[in-house]
Structure formats: C-alpha cells, structure tokens
Amino acid sequence: MKKSLELLEFLGEPVSRDMKETLAHGSRQFRMSVHMTRVPSINNVVLYSHWHEELELLFLAKGSALFHIGQEKVTVRSGEVVFIPPNLLHSASRLDQEEIVFYAVLVHFNFLSSLENDQIQQQYILPIFMQNRRYPKLITREMDEELHIYPLLEEIRDAYQQESLGYELLVKAKLLEILYRLQKCAIHADADLDIGESRNSNSLQAKKVLAYVQQNYGKRITLADMAQHVNLSPAYFCRFMKKQFDLSPMDFLNEYRIAEAISLMETTDKKMTEIAELTGFCNVNRFTETFKNFYGCTPAYYRKAIRNHAGDGQHAVRCDTDLKSY
Incomplete structure (x- = not known):
C-alpha cells in the first residue's frame, strides 16, 4: 500500500476569514480526496467549526464523537457514517477518552457532474449540492446493514491510496453507487422551503460569528460586540448561539481562545503569560482558570503531557493525513 508523503499536524482546521476550510481537496483534474484523521485522547476537540463546498462522507473507524452539523447534533460510534452536505457548518467533540480515528471522503460537484445537464445531474447530483434533497446525517450500523455504505467507503479509501491502474474510474463508480443506495432514505425538501431559507440565514449568521471571533479573539470582546456584529440583541444572540453551537457566546469565544492557546x-x-496575552485573556490567572474549566488540568500540566506523549513516539496533536499526494 502506498505510504502518505505528506503529514499535516495541526489542532483544528485551517480556515479562511469567513471560516471556509482552505485545505485543498484533490486537484483540478481530480476534484476529490480522502483524509485520515487521528485524534489522541489528550485532545478534547475532534473538529473545529468550519465549512467547505465539497460533499463530505465521514466514517468513524475508532472511538465515538458528538457531531454538530448545521443545527443538528448526532452521536457517532465506530462503524458509522456521517453525511455532511456542502457549505454547511460542522464540528465535533469527543465523548470518551479513547483515541479517535476517522476517514473523510470529500467530493466536489465538478467531480460528479456531467458535461451536459442530463437527467442524472438534474435528478440526483444537483439536489445534493443545492440541498433540495435531504439525507440522514447519520448512517447507523443498523441502517448500514441494508445500505452497505461503510464497506463502499472503505473500498474508495483503499483504491484512492493504492492508486492502481484505473483507480479513478473505480472511485467514481463507488461514489455513484453510494448515491444510488442513499436514494432509499432521501427526502425532498421542496415542501420545507421556508424552513430551509431560515436555516440558510442562520448558517450565514453563524459563519459571521465564527469569522468575527477568528479575527478578533486576541482582543477584548464583549457579548454586546458579538451580538452587534450580526445585528441581534444580546438576549436573542445568546439563544441563537446556544441553538447553533450548544454554547453560550462567551463559552464559545473562550473555547476558540483555548484552542489557539493549545x-x-x-x-x-512561549511562556504561559505570553500565550495568555496573545489569545485575549486579561491575565494568566484567568487563562489558567478557563483552561481548567475546559480540560480539567492546568496549561502547564497539559504542555508537560504533550511532551511526554511526543517522547513516547505518540501523536501529541491532531493529525490529518491526505492518503496520497498529487
């Protein structure tokens, strides 16, 4: 099996100013990719909030996690598949202390589209990318006994990594077979157009909040500042953030700051006092107190644990590996 030539180590996803993921998924000639992500037990966050224009089919090989996909929350166990529509905010956090390993198949519209706007494109491809047809966000083990999506994704992963002659055809054929199998549980969204428009509006506001926090987390930010940025009253903004992210606005801000500090x-x-200052905490004591609330230990203890893990040859940070290079 071909070894990966590129290993990206980082905590969280590299994102643009509007929180769109900036990682390249495939090339212009082959607009899809497969990533393997390993999250050691020392890290609480599995995926930070981000979005991308590709359809994502994510399958969990080890561990369990709570995924936020738009306004939905799903608990995912090993052996299950997550369906993440294009352009939709998503994130994930761990549920226990087990190491988490998952694979993500990311597919651009251009990879599946036809040269002509034929029946396949109109009836099956466009509805996915325009979100006019909805699919369950979670394919459980029980559901997959009938659908057999997980084994097909494993075949795509293996073909993508091995790059045997004609693998591109096999990958595309397997993806189309997955879409065929998913038709059994598809729901037309035309009747819920108003609801869909409301969700799109909420998603845009959530992206604005994410972008604002990313650009200003090192400064003093108040609840009123965040609420004003999306033209909401502070009280309504608190309810909005709880519904979108299951966090209060200040907890959301502090979670982002802690991620940057980590x-x-x-x-x-860098010394802890400098890290606290760079990430927007008023002093190192406030930084330490907030860190303990999220991780149950002091920043100094966490840093020591990271270095001990690295000394044992274990991954100290979240690792995302493209299973082949171009």
Missing part, C-alpha cells in the same frame, strides 16, 4: 503550547516554547 496550538501555541504544542508548537512553540
């Missing part, structure tokens, strides 16, 4: 702890030798 990245600095893992990749630099």
Whole structure:
C-alpha cells in the first residue's frame, strides 16, 4: 500500500476569514480526496467549526464523537457514517477518552457532474449540492446493514491510496453507487422551503460569528460586540448561539481562545503569560482558570503531557493525513 508523503499536524482546521476550510481537496483534474484523521485522547476537540463546498462522507473507524452539523447534533460510534452536505457548518467533540480515528471522503460537484445537464445531474447530483434533497446525517450500523455504505467507503479509501491502474474510474463508480443506495432514505425538501431559507440565514449568521471571533479573539470582546456584529440583541444572540453551537457566546469565544492557546503550547516554547496575552485573556490567572474549566488540568500540566506523549513516539496533536499526494 502506498505510504502518505505528506503529514499535516495541526489542532483544528485551517480556515479562511469567513471560516471556509482552505485545505485543498484533490486537484483540478481530480476534484476529490480522502483524509485520515487521528485524534489522541489528550485532545478534547475532534473538529473545529468550519465549512467547505465539497460533499463530505465521514466514517468513524475508532472511538465515538458528538457531531454538530448545521443545527443538528448526532452521536457517532465506530462503524458509522456521517453525511455532511456542502457549505454547511460542522464540528465535533469527543465523548470518551479513547483515541479517535476517522476517514473523510470529500467530493466536489465538478467531480460528479456531467458535461451536459442530463437527467442524472438534474435528478440526483444537483439536489445534493443545492440541498433540495435531504439525507440522514447519520448512517447507523443498523441502517448500514441494508445500505452497505461503510464497506463502499472503505473500498474508495483503499483504491484512492493504492492508486492502481484505473483507480479513478473505480472511485467514481463507488461514489455513484453510494448515491444510488442513499436514494432509499432521501427526502425532498421542496415542501420545507421556508424552513430551509431560515436555516440558510442562520448558517450565514453563524459563519459571521465564527469569522468575527477568528479575527478578533486576541482582543477584548464583549457579548454586546458579538451580538452587534450580526445585528441581534444580546438576549436573542445568546439563544441563537446556544441553538447553533450548544454554547453560550462567551463559552464559545473562550473555547476558540483555548484552542489557539493549545496550538501555541504544542508548537512553540512561549511562556504561559505570553500565550495568555496573545489569545485575549486579561491575565494568566484567568487563562489558567478557563483552561481548567475546559480540560480539567492546568496549561502547564497539559504542555508537560504533550511532551511526554511526543517522547513516547505518540501523536501529541491532531493529525490529518491526505492518503496520497498529487
């Protein structure tokens, strides 16, 4: 089996100013990719909130996690598949202390589309990418006894990594077979157009909040600042954030700041006082207190644990590996 030539180590997803993921998924000649992600037990966050224009089919090989996909929350166990529509915010957090391993198959519209706007494109491909047809966000083990999606994704992963002659044809054929099998549980969304428009509006506002926090987390930010950025009253904004992210606005901000602090702890030798200042905490005591609320230990203890893991040859940070290079 061909070894991966590129290993990207980072905490969280690289994203643009509007929180769109910036990782390249495939090439212009082959607009899909397969990633393997390993999240060691020392990291609580599995995926940070982000979005991308590709359809994502994610299958969990080890561990369990709570996924937020748009406004839906699903608990995912090993052996199950997550269906993530294009352009939809999603994130995930761990449920226990087991290491988590998952594979993500990301597919661009251009990979599946036809040269002509034929019946296949009109009836099956466009509805997925326009979100006019809905699919269950979670394919459970029980559901997959009939659908057999998980084994097909494993075949796509293996073909993608091995790159045997004609593998591109096999990958595309298997993806189309998955879409065929998913038709059994598809729901037309035309009747819920108003609901869909409301969800799209909420998604846009959530992306604005994410972008604002990403650009300003190192500064002093108040609840009123965040609410004003999306033209909502503070009270309504609190309800909005709870529904979108299952967090209060300030907990959401602090979670992002802690994530940035962890990245600095893992990749630099900066002192805790400097890290606290760079990530928007008023002082190191406030930073330590907030960190303990999220992780149950002090930042110094966490950094020591990271280095001990690295010394044992284990991954200290979340690792995302494209299963082949181009």
